[in-house]
Amino acid sequence: xxxxxxxxxxxxxxxxxxxxxxxxxxxxxxxxxxxxxxxxxxxxxxxxxxxxxxxxxxxxxxxxxxxxxxxxxxxxxxxxxxxxxxxxxxxxxxxxxxxxxxxxxxxxxxxxxxxxxxxxxxxxxxxxxxxxxxxxxxxxxxxxxxxxxxxxxxxxxxxxxxxxxxxxxxxxxxxxxxxxxxxxxxxxxxxxxxxxxxxxxxxxxxxxxxxxxxxxxxxxxxxxxxxxxxxxxxxxxxxxxxxxxxxxxxxxxxxxxxxxxxxxxxxxxxxxxxxxxxxxxxxxxxxxxxxxxxxxxxxxxxxxxxxxxxxxxxxxxxxxxxxxxxxxxxxxxxxxxxxxxxxxxxxxxxxxxxxxxxxxxxxxxxxxxxxxxxxxxxxxxxxxxxxxxxxxx
Amino acid sequence: xxxxxxxxxxxxxxxxxxxxxxxxxxxxxxxxxxxxxxxxxxxxxxxxxxxxxxxxxxxxxxxxxxxxxxxxxxxxxxxxxxxxxxxxxxxxxxxxxxxxxxxxxxxxxxxxxxxxxxxxxxxxxxxxxxxxxxxxxxxxxxxxxxxxxxxxxxxxxxxx
Numbered sequence: 341x342x343x344x345x346x347x348x349x350x351x352x353x354x355x356x357x358x359x360x361x362x363x364x365x366x367x368x369x370x371x372x373x374x375x376x377x378x379x380x381x382x383x384x385x386x387x388x389x390x391x392x393x394x395x396x397x398x399x400x401x402x403x404x405x406x407x408x409x410x411x412x413x414x415x416x417x418x419x420x421x422x423x424x425x426x427x428x429x430x431x432x433x434x435x436x437x438x439x440x441x442x443x444x445x446x447x448x449x450x451x452x453x454x455x456x457x458x459x460x461x462x463x464x465x466x467x468x469x470x471x472x473x474x475x476x477x478x479x480x481x482x483x484x485x486x487x488x489x490x491x492x493x494x495x496x497x498x499x500x501x502x503x504x505x506x507x508x509x510x511x512x513x514x515x516x517x518x519x520x521x522x523x524x525x526x527x528x529x530x531x532x533x534x535x536x537x538x539x540x541x542x543x544x545x546x547x548x549x550x551x552x553x554x555x556x557x558x559x560x561x562x563x564x565x566x567x568x569x570x571x572x573x574x575x576x577x578x579x580x581x582x583x584x585x586x587x588x589x590x591x592x593x594x595x596x597x598x599x600x601x602x603x604x605x606x607x608x609x610x611x612x613x614x615x616x617x618x619x620x621x622x623x624x625x626x627x628x629x630x631x632x633x634x635x636x637x638x639x640x641x642x643x644x645x646x647x648x649x650x651x652x653x654x655x656x657x658x659x660x661x662x663x664x665x666x667x668x669x670x671x672x673x674x675x676x677x678x679x680x681x682x683x684x685x686x687x688x689x690x691x692x693x694x695x696x697x698x699x700x701x702x703x704x705x706x707x708x709x710x711x712x713x714x715x716x717x718x719x720x721x722x723x724x725x726x727x728x729x730x731x732x733x
Numbered sequence: 734x735x736x737x738x739x740x741x742x743x744x745x746x747x748x749x750x751x752x753x754x755x756x757x758x759x760x761x762x763x764x765x766x767x768x769x770x771x772x773x774x775x776x777x778x779x780x781x782x783x784x785x786x787x788x789x790x791x792x793x794x795x796x797x798x799x800x801x802x803x804x805x806x807x808x809x810x811x812x813x814x815x816x817x818x819x820x821x822x823x824x825x826x827x828x829x830x831x832x833x834x835x836x837x838x839x840x841x842x843x844x845x846x847x848x849x850x851x852x853x854x855x856x857x858x859x860x861x862x863x864x865x866x867x868x869x870x871x872x873x874x875x876x877x878x879x880x881x882x883x884x885x886x887x888x889x890x891x892x893x
Contacts, residue, residue: 635866646862708865717865720874728853728877 736798
């Protein structure tokens with residue numbers, strides 16, 4: 341039976357953890373917003389589970405984890421220790437693409453090995469580096485979330501592969517578009533490069549600057565990096581995996597990218613470049629799901645929707661992101677104007693999601709973008725009130 | 734002082750006071766939500782009242798009085814100076830010019846009205862094309878102008 345297009349990318353969750361009802365139609369780009377502990381991450385991990393159940397099972401078994409086909413044990417392994425409590429046997433339910441998902445059966449049945457189709461970059465990515473080197477899957481406790489352990493393992497394999505054989509991880513020619521590399525050098529690394537330091541027994545990632553006639557080379561270890569740099573390096577490596585330097589536009593069988601808390605620790609200029617990298621992912625045909633707490637991301641999506649609506653051009657998109665108008669960037673911007681975007685607000689009061697994709701600024705959660713610009717609205721209102729009275733004095 | 738008295742004290746506005754929201758056009762009335770209509774202290778169509786005396790300057794749309802005193806108290810009425818206008822980026826400058834003119838006119842020609850506590854409010858007549866986070870919204874706030882989206886809600890005030 342063919343799945344109707346309107347439900348093809350629709351995930352619903354009922355009575356799971358803090359969620360009473362989540363109805364998430366996913367676009368090319370999907371944003372999940374809402375306060376902490378409202379279920380955004382749970383929803384994203386369920387998306388991973390429904391599209392990659394076989395790959396998850398395969399990876400867990402590979403590392404000797406056994407849940408004996410039981411759901412509570414599986415949830416404690418997959419979502420993390422204690423998370424079995426999110427599932428209420430009597431009334432928790434999931435649907436994907438318009439069909440009920442029997443989660444118990446999904447994880448109980450031994451499945452044929454399958455390629456990963458969803459790459460998950462978790463919010464806890466900073467924890468994946470220890471002493472400047474990615475931790476292997478087995479370095480974590482069995483109660484740590486699968487998304488973190490699997491991402492960490494992916495990074496480890498990446499830096500121990502041919503990528504890590506090259507001592508300079510960033511900037512690297514043909515890795516990322518030049519128009520993205522250069523602003524990243526300035527906005528995140530302050531002119532430093534990301535290198536593999538092989539001068540010790542234990543390899544490590546360092547931020548380095550070559551020496552000149554006045555002084556010796558500088559190598560800054562992980563512990564002296566800024567918070568933003570520590571957050572960004574695992575993210576960059578995760579994106580390296582998704583943006584292959586070969587002629588292929590995508591990596592393996594991956595079609596979905598989940599990126600939690602995109603902006604973590606970053607300055608708005610760096611977030612701006614990161615958004616361009618997201619557009620690059622979209623231009624390559626990935627579907628991207630983000631969770632975010634910054635109005636900057638929503639503002640960019642709002643502006644792109646308005647540009648699309650009013651017949652804006654690729655040049656307008658590049659101006660929006662202060663990007664150079666080169667041919668590769670114009671092509672990227674051209675495709676950005678064609679994407680569909682969906683925005684879902686996780687409302688802690690109703691414990692339900694609201695589709696606020698219109699961002700039409702008229703009233704309620706739409707107007708404050710799910711609370712993200714609530715403080716701006718309040719600041720404007722107070723200043724306007726005081727200024728209106730003070731104008732006469 | 735009441736909103737009605739302040740209007741009648743202004744020579745160009747003696748006939749302009751209307752009860753409730755009657756000074757507003759039916760279309761613009763749709764943009765105002767009043768929690769307690771008993772607290773309305775009347776309205777004024779400034780543009781209609783002043784156009785013949787000032788054919789060229791940009792004139793603000795309306796004033797709406799709101800009673801904030803319990804019966805027998807002498808608290809002045811509050812005035813919402815309301816402009817119903819499209820809200821694109823290009824409309825900010827024209828609306829701010831109107832605001833400058835309004836403030837100046839109130840000081841010079843309607844001092845009784847100028848003394849009433851007030852809020853300058855811009856309501857979008859269509860969609861809004863700037864955000865509360867934008868520098869434009871901040872600049873408006875600095876000048877005492879609040880953009881409230883597509884509706885002005887006049888909240889009820891407890892009066893003892």
